[in-house]
Amino acid sequence: MTLFTSLIVAVLFGAGCFLLMKRDLLRVVAGTILVSNALNLFIISAGLSRGAVPILPFPDGELADPLVQAMVLTAIVITFGVAALLLSLVYRVYTSHLSLDLEDLAAAEEREAEDDDRPDPQADEDELWTTGEDER
């Protein structure tokens, strides 16, 4: 059983890392989700004891470790929230670049850097935003 679980964790983690190396941003996000889920499985398998459900009144014999279950529940919620956040971020990147290829994004970055070839682009932006007519 231990070998089986560790194999699954390893395969999930490896597949996630493989996807993290991809050029397509959506695959990269899928990779992070796989890595996080490998982690959740790892948390469950790190329990100190195995056995019956730890609900009062306790049955005889060994009980399962309840702490890892509490931890994995927290981790699943965090994984879920982060995955939703990442997907919405990737969607915003798509709507502003019309591409999810990392090479295209890098090219867009270089184009922008050439476009605003002023001494300090960020300073100018700030000027416009802070002292313009928007001041309330």
Next chain:
Amino acid sequence: MIVLPLALLWIGALVTACLDGRKRSTQAIALAVLLAAFWRVIELARAVVRSGPFETTAGGWPPGIGITLRADALGVTYAALSLGVLFAALAYESAGRVRSRSFPALVLAIGLGLTGVFLTADAFNFYVFFEISMIAAYVLTSYGERTRQLRSATIFSLVNLVGSAFFLFGIVALYHATGTLDMVEIAGRLDLAGQNSSALIGTMIFVAFSIKLGIFPFHPWLPPVYTGTRVAVAAILSGALANIGSYGLLRFGAGMMPKQLELASPVLVVLGVASILYGGILAISRHEPAEVIAYSSIGQVGYVLVAVAIGGPAGFSAAILMAIVNALAKPLLFMSAPLRGWALGIPFAVGAFSVAGIPPAAGFWGKASLIDAALTTGSSIERVSLIVLILVGSGLSVFYMFQAYQREYWEPHEQEGRPSARGRLAVVAGLAVLVVALGVWPEPMLAAAKAAAAVLAPGGGS
């Protein structure tokens, strides 16, 4: 009493999340909440100074079952520092124009996460608070929502997610090896775990915090993120969020796994030296001030790493001092660089002096304590090479900071523009005065660092 700042920040974040953050009133609420939380943390610090560290267990559970919050000198110092930087950054942004309705709420959420991280005594709870602040930071990095910010938010969140995954692996493995999540008990029981597995766990946790800090081989995400985000967010990331990295190295490395830290100290020295040289040399080659500051922060965390590797009370207090000085100088530089107006060269120069470690600025005490710590190391070869290295690193930073200053303030700019908002100038001036004041009267800062280091390495004098 420990719960109070957390509760204030949590309720403040929830309330401001429902309000429109672009309105002055919401920003005023958020600033007031941050100030109140900062004040509570200062009160906590006073109580710690008076009667030593103390703890509460949440929900009235007996200790060992419930989740424990603990305030000691190390955590309180970091919490006060981070809340102060967050306050400055929020005031800076509010003085101009806040561009999204969620900005004040996100800053408060980061404050909640950071305060929780610094005041918890439970390893898993540390992870949860850590994720609270990281997720708020992922969203905050995209603040402004131009293509640049979106790209930097994507990089930042993907890289740091991998870092968080490593950290959680480490925590869970610690639980499996020791059977507890309480930090003090983990430290006591780690010998049960066997040398190999504890070394592996230590490596994982070290990698996780190195990614947060941006130490040399884990740094590539840092410059595009710091230069791509808006100025106030860059100040928050460099001044408040980066504190998690150095705090984590100290708390987990020095506090919980001292033997593993000692084992790894040659590696830490090598990586720290590589960071100092790499950051310094690349900062010289860059032109945009934000980029220079970003690379310089890679160099500066190298000092923290070297100080942690030296260890002992002197090394740890040097690491804490470097972290404090950094957390003040970096936001000052980021926020003063884009401003235009009367005598703005002065705050930038103060920040530059602090980074370079030249006397009237606080940075001098960081470097001085590091040299002091280097003198405590074993052989004379080690001592000499460390001191030479620190001086070479300082030389590099004088060079690149002077270059940036010259480019920014000696050459006339084509588009001078109108002077920036007064509030922003006031925030920058306040930070500059603070940095100089801590340089001229360093006793409180030195005392805080010494007390915090005593938490990690009890006993020994400096």
